[in-house]
Amino acid sequence: MGESEGSEFPPKKQQQSETADFPAKKLARQLDFTQGVLPDHPQSQPSPLQNLPVVISSAAAQSQPQPHPQPQPQPQVVAIPVAPQQQTQQQQAARAVKPESPKSRPRPTSELKDGTPKKQKQCNCKHSRCLKLYCECFASGTYCDGCNCVNCYNNVENEAARREAVEATLERNPNAFRPKIASSPHGTRDSREETGEGLVFVKHNKGCHCKKSGCLKKYCECFQANILCSENCKCMDCKNFEGSEERQALFHGDHGNNIAYIQQAANAAITGAIGSSGYASPPVSKKRKGQDLFFGQTVKDPSFHRLGHFQPAGHIRPVAASSSLPSNPVARACNATTLGPSKITYRSLLADIIQPQDLKELCSVLVVLSGEAARTLSGTHQLLIAETAKVELADLWLGKLSLTASTYSSNWFRMFKHNMSLYASYCIWLACDQRNSTEMRVEDQRETSLASSTQERLQSQKESDADKIVANDCSSANHSDKVGPDDSSSDGADMPKGRPMSPGTLALMCDEQDTMFMAAASPNGLMGHGCNTSSQVSCGQGMTEAHAEQERICSSLARTELGNQNDPLSNGIANTRTGTGSQQVPFSNGVVKVVPPTAKPPQMVTSIVATSSSDI
DNA sequence: GAGTTTGAAACT
DNA sequence: CAGTTTCAAACTC
Numbered sequence: 001m002g003e004s005e006g007s008e009f010p011p012k013k014q015q016q017s018e019t020a021d022f023p024a025k026k027l028a029r030q031l032d033f034t035q036g037v038l039p040d041h042p043q044s045q046p047s048p049l050q051n052l053p054v055v056i057s058s059a060a061a062q063s064q065p066q067p068h069p070q071p072q073p074q075p076q077v078v079a080i081p082v083a084p085q086q087q088t089q090q091q092q093a094a095r096a097v098k099p100e101s102p103k104s105r106p107r108p109t110s111e112l113k114d115g116t117p118k119k120q121k122q123c124n125c126k127h128s129r130c131l132k133l134y135c136e137c138f139a140s141g142t143y144c145d146g147c148n149c150v151n152c153y154n155n156v157e158n159e160a161a162r163r164e165a166v167e168a169t170l171e172r173n174p175n176a177f178r179p180k181i182a183s184s185p186h187g188t189r190d191s192r193e194e195t196g197e198g199l200v201f202v203k204h205n206k207g208c209h210c211k212k213s214g215c216l217k218k219y220c221e222c223f224q225a226n227i228l229c230s231e232n233c234k235c236m237d238c239k240n241f242e243g244s245e246e247r248q249a250l251f252h253g254d255h256g257n258n259i260a261y262i263q264q265a266a267n268a269a270i271t272g273a274i275g276s277s278g279y280a281s282p283p284v285s286k287k288r289k290g291q292d293l294f295f296g297q298t299v300k301d302p303s304f305h306r307l308g309h310f311q312p313a314g315h316i317r318p319v320a321a322s323s324s325l326p327s328n329p330v331a332r333a334c335n336a337t338t339l340g341p342s343k344i345t346y347r348s349l350l351a352d353i354i355q356p357q358d359l360k361e362l363c364s365v366l367v368v369l370s371g372e373a374a375r376t377l378s379g380t381h382q383l384l385i386a387e388t389a390k391v392e393l394a395d396l397w398l399g400k401l402s403l404t405a406s407t408y409s410s411n412w413f414r415m416f417k418h419n420m421s422l423y424a425s426y427c428i429w430l431a432c433d434q435r436n437s438t439e440m441r442v443e444d445q446r447e448t449s450l451a452s453s454t455q456e457r458l459q460s461q462k463e464s465d466a467d468k469i470v471a472n473d474c475s476s477a478n479h480s481d482k483v484g485p486d487d488s489s490s491d492g493a494d495m496p497k498g499r500p501m502s503p504g505t506l507a508l509m510c511d512e513q514d515t516m517f518m519a520a521a522s523p524n525g526l527m528g529h530g531c532n533t534s535s536q537v538s539c540g541q542g543m544t545e546a547h548a549e550q551e552r553i554c555s556s557l558a559r560t561e562l563g564n565q566n567d568p569l570s571n572g573i574a575n576t577r578t579g580t581g582s583q584q585v586p587f588s589n590g591v592v593k594v595v596p597p598t599a600k601p602p603q604m605v606t607s608i609v610a611t612s613s614s615d616i
Numbered sequence: 617g618a619g620t621t622t623g624a625a626a627c628t
Numbered sequence: 629c630a631g632t633t634t635c636a637a638a639c640t641c
Contacts, residue, residue, distance in 0.1 A: 127635065133625055134635045172626080210623065218638055219622045 122147040130154035131165035133176060138165070141177050180205050181225045207232030215240035216247055 121136045123144060128134045130144050130152045137144045137154055144154045153161045169176045182205050203222075207230060210220045215238045218224045222233060222240055229240045239246040 121637090123636075125636065128625095132635080134637090136637080139625095169625095176625095206624095208623080213622065213638095217622080219624090221624075224638095 123149045125149040125152065129161075131162060133169060138162075139177070175205070178205070180221060181227060202227050203230035204232055208235050209233070210235040210238070212237075214238065214246065216244075216250060 121140075123130060123135045123137050124147070125135045126149070128138075130138050130147070130149050131154055133139045135144070135149070135154060137147060137149075143156065144152045152158075153165070155162070166177075181202050202225075204225065204227060208215060208220050208222045210233075213219045213223075215223050215229050215233070215235050220229075220235070220240060222229045222235075228242055229235055229238050241247070
């Protein structure tokens with residue numbers, strides 16, 4: 001490696017100056033280059049250099065104590081390989097015996113035919129002295145070894161220069177030496193059920209910016225890393241997404257043993273499902289796998305591929321879409337969240353995530369809730385149960401999916417709850433419709449009786465007329481509760497008394513109440529709404545035992561919420577559930593997850609149509 | 617192997 | 629932050 005041994009260090013170009021005036025102070029806390037070793041073992045993080053493999057000279061290794069001494073087969077060199085392509089012992093040995101002329105041996109193949117990394121790449125740098133990230137060796141944190149580079153300074157002999165270069169690089173980008181491919185936030189999810197493999201979901205941290213390669217060539221860092229493009233990418237005409245025909249063609253359809261492919265597929269399924277807004281064209285096929293979906297639109301749709309040019313079919317392209325938006329599918333999905341809705345239909349992103357066993361669980365919840373509703377005596381109660389169901393089901397699924405409401409756009413979460421309410425409404429309607437009307441009347445009478453006794457109790461307590469008390473309490477509750485006046489009309493006044501409403505009616509009511517619901521949900525799904533509803537019932541149907549309880553809750557709620565009147569959100573789920581501004585979402589496994597309060601959702605977009613029950 | 621294309625990195 | 633330049637890998641012939 002004659003040129004690298006440095007007789008002449010052509011101070012050409014800017015490299016000299018850029019490292020010379022570098023203020024190294026900032027990095028001093030990140031790494032002690034004066035020690036010649038990394039400050040910590042690669043497994044202990046969190047220095048930006050934690051992933052920077054550093055090979056130190058034997059002198060440095062011997063003269064400096066190592067915080068984590070390790071048995072080294074080659075005492076001359078201490079290598080801390082952390083690069084994704086772990087160095088083999090042979091490579092380390094080869095490095096140890098360095099400095100060997102890179103041209104003295106054939107350049108090894110860097111990859112196998114299938115793209116699997118085989119050996120450390122060997123650069124061919126000519127102008128960067130291998131001290132820039134252009135150099136793959138340098139970027140991977142390793143010394144050049146057997147490379148074909150010219151004027152290489154990425155070696156032991158030029159450690160000082162290399163060190164400066166590292167510092168300069170870190171100054172520009174503290175994460176420069178960290179792996180570009182990292183586990184996604186969803187990587188903790190157990191995907192075995194989805195793919196049959198224990199998988200890790202990975203994506204490119206920065207994302208690619210490909211314009212011409214379609215992200216299907218190794219120019220693309222995502223493709224090169226054998227991962228799908230993600231929402232981090234700003235690529236154009238991306239074809240590196242799950243379901244891409246072009247991409248699948250590269251795999252020739254045989255993915256039986258291709259774990260990477262499965263990982264990509266799973267990654268896409270999760271990323272696409274969770275990262276997208278859910279606004280999409282009508283579902284084309286019910287029996288598609290999740291991997292075949294991108295925002296509800298089948299990737300078989302030729303127009304979808306042409307979305308790379310961001311000219312989707314009119315029915316899917318949001319009207320506010322900007323040509324400056326990234327055109328990769330995932331990024332589009334994320335952007336769709338912020339785009340104004342148009343004449344589009346909604347297809348739940350959970351449609352392909354929720355599994356049959358999940359549906360069973362969902363149904364069991366609905367059975368319980370509908371049974372509860374059927375036992376109640378008034379349509380108002382059924383509405384309350386519907387609201388309960390909305391809360392419980394939404395929480396159930398959010399918890400089940402390890403998601404939080406804040407994960408989504410408010411529209412997404414809104415639609416999610418909307419669909420939950422549709423399910424609940426339908427179940428309740430079914431359950432209640434089976435009730436014998438006579439039975440209902442009998443129970444109504446009993447309930448009236450109970451209400452009377454409650455009234456008497458209240459009367460004795462307050463020494464006042466029961467009706468007045470109820471009216472006053474509920475009136476004050478209504479005022480203290482931030483529920484709007486429209487609630488009263490939607491909650492009970494328009495409702496046929498003693499007769500359950502149809503799913504459609506309930507659905508409409510759920511729509512109308514959605515905003516209110518978000519702002520005034522109850523700890524158990526009843527309270528917030530119950531307060532308001534109580535007034536309706538008490539005025540129109542007389543008090544019931546439940547109403548009395550609701551009234552009690554109402555009063556306390558009114559008191560507690562007086563201090564929160566300026567914050568509608570704190571009147572909502574979060575506040576009423578925990579009183580701390582967070583929402584405790586019970587997981588199906590019993591774990592309670594604290595969820596930050598959600599932003600108040602915008603008004604429901606009526607043009608968004610909740611699809612059939614199969615979409616949940 | 618030379619030339620071209622491509623996109624990340626570096627620079628302005 | 630956007631546009632431009634530099635650079636080296638990937639690709640084509």
